[in-house]
Amino acid sequence: MRLGMVIDLKRCMGCYGCQMSCKAEHGTPPGVFFARLLKRETGKYPDLRRILLPVLCNHCTDAPCVKVCPTAASHYAEHGIVDIDPDKCVGCRACMMACPYNNRYFHDEKRNYFGDAGPTPYEVARTQRHPVGTVMKCNFCRPRLAEGKEPACVANCAARARTFGDLDDANSDISRLIRERTSFTLHPEAGTGPNVHYLE
Amino acid sequence: MSGFKVRMADSREKIHGYGKRLDVNLSSGEIVASEIDPDFARGFVGGMGFGCKILYDEVGPDVDPFSPANLVAIANGPLTGTNSVCGSRTEVTTKHPLTGHLGSGNTGGVWGTALKRAGFDLIVIRGSAVTPVYLRISDGTCELRDAGHLWGGNTYETSRTLEHELDPLNPSRVKVMAIGKAGENLVRFACAMNDDHHCAARNGAGAVMGSKKLKAIAVSGTGLVRAARPEQFQEAVIEARQRALACEKVRPQWGTGKYTNNVDPQGTFYCPAKNYQSEVNPGWKGTRDADTASKYLTGKMVSPCHACPIPCFTAAEVKEGEYAGVTASRAHHPGVVLDWGGKCGINSLPAIWKCKQLCQQFGLDYASAAGVVAFAMELFQREIISKKDADGLELTWGNEHAVMQLMQKIANREGFGDVLAEGSARAARIIGKGSEKYVMATKGMEMMQGIDPRSGRKGWCLGDLTSPRGGDNVKSTHGNFDRYQPDWWTDKFDMFEDVKKKAYDIPGVQPSDIDSTWTGKPSMVKWFEDLYTMANALGVCFFPVGMGPSMGPTHFSKLYSAYTGLDTTPEEIVMLGEKLFAVMKAYISREGLTRRDDAWPERFYTEPLPDGPNKGAIVSVKEMSKVLDEYYELRGWDKQSGLLTEKKLTSLGLGDIAKELGALGKLGA
Numbered sequence: 073m074r075l076g077m078v079i080d081l082k083r084c085m086g087c088y089g090c091q092m093s094c095k096a097e098h099g100t101p102p103g104v105f106f107a108r109l110l111k112r113e114t115g116k117y118p119d120l121r122r123i124l125l126p127v128l129c130n131h132c133t134d135a136p137c138v139k140v141c142p143t144a145a146s147h148y149a150e151h152g153i154v155d156i157d158p159d160k161c162v163g164c165r166a167c168m169m170a171c172p173y174n175n176r177y178f179h180d181e182k183r184n185y186f187g188d189a190g191p192t193p194y195e196v197a198r199t200q201r202h203p204v205g206t207v208m209k210c211n212f213c214r215p216r217l218a219e220g221k222e223p224a225c226v227a228n229c230a231a232r233a234r235t236f237g238d239l240d241d242a243n244s245d246i247s248r249l250i251r252e253r254t255s256f257t258l259h260p261e262a263g264t265g266p267n268v269h270y271l272e
Numbered sequence: 273m274s275g276f277k278v279r280m281a282d283s284r285e286k287i288h289g290y291g292k293r294l295d296v297n298l299s300s301g302e303i304v305a306s307e308i309d310p311d312f313a314r315g316f317v318g319g320m321g322f323g324c325k326i327l328y329d330e331v332g333p334d335v336d337p338f339s340p341a342n343l344v345a346i347a348n349g350p351l352t353g354t355n356s357v358c359g360s361r362t363e364v365t366t367k368h369p370l371t372g373h374l375g376s377g378n379t380g381g382v383w384g385t386a387l388k389r390a391g392f393d394l395i396v397i398r399g400s401a402v403t404p405v406y407l408r409i410s411d412g413t414c415e416l417r418d419a420g421h422l423w424g425g426n427t428y429e430t431s432r433t434l435e436h437e438l439d440p441l442n443p444s445r446v447k448v449m450a451i452g453k454a455g456e457n458l459v460r461f462a463c464a465m466n467d468d469h470h471c472a473a474r475n476g477a478g479a480v481m482g483s484k485k486l487k488a489i490a491v492s493g494t495g496l497v498r499a500a501r502p503e504q505f506q507e508a509v510i511e512a513r514q515r516a517l518a519c520e521k522v523r524p525q526w527g528t529g530k531y532t533n534n535v536d537p538q539g540t541f542y543c544p545a546k547n548y549q550s551e552v553n554p555g556w557k558g559t560r561d562a563d564t565a566s567k568y569l570t571g572k573m574v575s576p577c578h579a580c581p582i583p584c585f586t587a588a589e590v591k592e593g594e595y596a597g598v599t600a601s602r603a604h605h606p607g608v609v610l611d612w613g614g615k616c617g618i619n620s621l622p623a624i625w626k627c628k629q630l631c632q633q634f635g636l637d638y639a640s641a642a643g644v645v646a647f648a649m650e651l652f653q654r655e656i657i658s659k660k661d662a663d664g665l666e667l668t669w670g671n672e673h674a675v676m677q678l679m680q681k682i683a684n685r686e687g688f689g690d691v692l693a694e695g696s697a698r699a700a701r702i703i704g705k706g707s708e709k710y711v712m713a714t715k716g717m718e719m720m721q722g723i724d725p726r727s728g729r730k731g732w733c734l735g736d737l738t739s740p741r742g743g744d745n746v747k748s749t750h751g752n753f754d755r756y757q758p759d760w761w762t763d764k765f766d767m768f769e770d771v772k773k774k775a776y777d778i779p780g781v782q783p784s785d786i787d788s789t790w791t792g793k794p795s796m797v798k799w800f801e802d803l804y805t806m807a808n809a810l811g812v813c814f815f816p817v818g819m820g821p822s823m824g825p826t827h828f829s830k831l832y833s834a835y836t837g838l839d840t841t842p843e844e845i846v847m848l849g850e851k852l853f854a855v856m857k858a859y860i861s862r863e864g865l866t867r868r869d870d871a872w873p874e875r876f877y878t879e880p881l882p883d884g885p886n887k888g889a890i891v892s893v894k895e896m897s898k899v900l901d902e903y904y905e906l907r908g909w910d911k912q913s914g915l916l917t918e919k920k921l922t923s924l925g926l927g928d929i930a931k932e933l934g935a936l937g938k939l940g941a
Contacts, residue, residue: 103442139506140355142513142581163572165382166355166579169389174494180444180575205572205587 074133074152075212076239076267077226078246078255079126083233086111086124093228094128097213099198102185104177106210107225125270126233128225129154129175129210130258133265137167137176145206151238152267153212161206168207172262176209212236239267276303276414287313288500288837289350291393294414296407298484299340299399303414308394314838315925319349320376320747320808321852322394323365327374328859328929337369337476338458338483340400346387346449346489347395349811353388353497353578354505356831357512357823358813360384360578364472366480370460370640370695371716373863374741374856375475378808379449380577381467386447389493401485408438409491419487426633427452427465434490449489452635454683455482459693461640461718465632469575469585469601473637474717474743500837508830512816512823513581519820520582522759543614544724546653546669547646548712548875551724551884553614560613565604565621574601582815588625595622598629611642611720616649617669630676634683639744640695641682643718645675647696648688650710657703663687712873715742715865725876727886729754729787734797737870737896738903740856747808748801751818754793756784766824768846771799790895794903802849809852851924857909857916858929861938867914870900910940917941 086109094100094107107128114121131154137146138154145160146167156167168176179202184191191199202208213223221227226234237246249255250269257266287310295304316325323345335341344366351359362384368375387393391412404419422430430450435443447467454462455478462478465471481487499505545553558564568588576583588603590596602608603625612624631638651657652667659666663681665674665688681689691699697716700707712719714736720743725733735749744750753765761783762776775796781789800818806828807817816823825842833839840848860869872891880890904911908920917940921930933939 103444140509140579142357142517142579162580162583163576164578164580164583165385169353169385169497169578170355172496178444203572205574205576 073241074239074267075217076131076152076237076246076269077128077212077223078235078249078269078271080233080235080249080253080271081124082271083231084124084126085231085233086122087230089228089230090126090128090225090234093224094210097216097224099195099201100177100208101179101199101202102183104179104208106175106177106208126225127173127175127258128268129212130173130264130266130268131210131212133267134263136170136172136262136264140166140170142166149211149214153214154209155211155214156207156209158201158203158206158208163205163207165207172259172264173266176207178207179204277305286310289497289835290318291348291388291391292412293394293396294392294409296395296397296414296416297399298397298401298405298416298486301401301416303416305392305412305414313350316852316855317349317806317809317832317848318393319347319352319361319363319811320365320378320805321848321855322347322809323363323376324374324852324855324859326396327365327367327376328855328862331367333863335367337367337372337375337480340398340484342367342480342483344397344477344480344484344486345394346397348384348388348393349809350393350836351831352393352811353385354499354509354835355579356505356509356812356835357516357816357827358577358580358582359811360580361808361811361813362387362466362472363808363811364464364475364477366475366477368717368741369458369476369479369483371476371742373715373860373865375477375480376741376747376856377463377472377475377477378747379464379466379470379472380580380813381447381470381575382578383447383449383466383470383491384811385578386491386493388497389495390491391493391495395489397481397484397486400483404485404487406434406488406490407486409489409493410438411493411495422450422487423456424453427635428468428633430488431468434488438490439492445494446490446492448491450635451478451481451487452633452683454634454636454693455479456487457683457685457693458482459636459682459685460695460698461637461644462635463637465635467575469632470577471632471635471637474639474720474741474746476637478635478637499835501834505831505834508827508834512827512831515822515827516816516820517581519760519764519816519822522757522820543610545614546617547615547650547710548719548724548873549650549879550882551727551886553617555619556613559619560609560621560624562604565609568600568603568621574599577813580813582820584815588621590622590625593622595626598622598626600625600628607720608638611639612675615642615646616675618672618675619670620672623672627672627675627679630679634679636679636683639720640718641679643712643720644682644692644696644699645678647699647707647710647712647718648678648692651703651707654710656705656707657688661688663689709874712875713743714872715739715860715869717741717743719873720744720746724881725872725891726881726889727884730790730793731787731796731800734790734793734899734903735801737872737900738797738801740853740860742869746814748804749797749818750804750814751800751821753800753818753821754787754796756786760820760822765821766826767799767821768825768842771795775799790899794899794906797903798906799846801853802846804849805853805856806845806849809848847924851926854916854921854924854926855929858921858926858933861915862933862936867900867904867912870914913940915940 110125149155226236237244404423406419431448435446449466463473574587576585590598731754735745825845
């Protein structure tokens, strides 16, 4: 079983629902977004187009971050999910250097959203998962998967642009979509074998 | 501010993996980006090689360190920013305001990596700005911006302000190298701090940046760093990393931390007390040793260097008492504990860490700061200066509050601090009354890392003496290779067999006693000087090279070849190291340093150790002279004057330097 995600760019309307639900699920520090939405305009007036591209960790089959990690903190967890063991991470950031997608973040100091007012109880509860001095990233919401739920960004996608499933199963929705529609992955030249696919 | 120009690359082939060079003229505001000359890159590798060659070419003996004609060269090595073992280092080179000759310091962290990812590997800063400015570098672009609002702030504040100003959404992506109050006030041993906890110290670059009114360099980069032969490079990295980790297992944990457990009375690592007057530190155990430090550990690292598998930046936090809230990175690092705890006699770790934090905030070189404070304390002890001279401070040994106030005065150049801010050698000239005798400096820079040549490890000490920049052996023999470790000894060293034989195979001397004999030490020192020079040029930390001797020329040649695509052999790596070392030597020779300057402070030759297990030990002038003769001979330098020879320089491909030094009469026979 190899878990992956398909994002239908025709359906995505750029509502930032994925970004917000991810933030709520993981309680990441200010400025850190495991799931991000990139927006860009192309062309010249009047032929303008807005491009929306939701990005997250690609959970690569041949992940450069796992290869370079000196302490084996970055590792393949169940079903091909790439995760970080914060106990093993020494914060050297070699993985951030190696990741062609810039989807890793370093937690360099404890910050909270309301400055001197101190962290909210919610922040206290959630930020414990991200010790200071370690690198963090999307883990396909492993705790949710363990409960039989979909990742937060998939469950909360209002446009149902995201499909999550087993890429090894030819009959899964995700495999069918990739097969039937025109799909692509990001930075194929890096040879990382991303497991997040995009539908044109 | 004025514009940013990109000069087109010339037709010559670019070497893979080198970023662009930036020439910043603060006087005119002109910034030019260009490709690094491939011949220059091939000949001088990067990092320290680039810095020293540029300094040699442009800053002559007539240039005052604080004049606009001085420059600051900040150079990454080719391996900086890669995932090579400890590939994180950046060299900052300038003419040192304290010593008046070579100022070359190395820093880690992630600042250099960010610079490489932004597309640059070398920044040369010339001229001097009229009003405070900072340099903003971001993905291929560079500009000078007004730093009026940053001037006067400490390094932490400057970094926080810039991070939030330049990238409010993701401040941690901005990496800042900044100077503090000490640099602004031209304290001669001020350094530039990056990533809060890292500094390229022992070069006075902070003061030089202050004289140029350059407050900070803020970098953010998102580019990728790729080797010319990625698979081969990865293989070489994994091989080197496995060795580094295996070696780490047999040497004390936490960087070099546990050594502080060995400090007197019966240990193997002695700590000079009270400005090198003695070796006995009463009450060391329970106040300053590593076991005590362990009680404060948080279990995490603070700001470790990029790609380091053996990080030494263990974090400690003081939770209660007078210094509650003080956090320390690299809490076990013996240098800080030995300098403040030994030389100045401060007997509490939280106070020592507070001193360290003050140094980081003011942007002071902690070794020189501890050196001048210890010097002042000895003058106070001998009643050469009175309480009145010291602005009412009771400079008794271990008086931590007086030390902290004095540091504040030094950084702000107030009262007595203004005298000490000149460094101990200059301060002694101002104070007079025979105080010159108590200056513990070599080549004009305060000695650090507490090993007393009267009793210390001989390999370590000889490096102290021959180091071109003076004051320490961090660029040559700062390591463990002369301490016997049965599980990791010469059979595992990556070293040429003939050198191994000369340095370690000494008839009649057991491996465990190798650190107490001078025999073979010149070969050992020469080898590690060349290797450390190469590590500094490649942008690799010296820890896996010497502290745990796991990497050597074989690994360097593999990594360098795979990364740049230029095939090199281990022999060529050692030869390049020797060449770059000769450039440093040529620089200090042109500044007028000779064999006379390869000497320790007078105390070690005239005052036997008064107490402790090595009571009565003294350095013999005759013996040292013999050792130095052998060292110069090995290096191919002139024995009489200690100067380079034309033959040696020509054989290293430095004919132009030989010609210039010859014309100036600065060559040996």
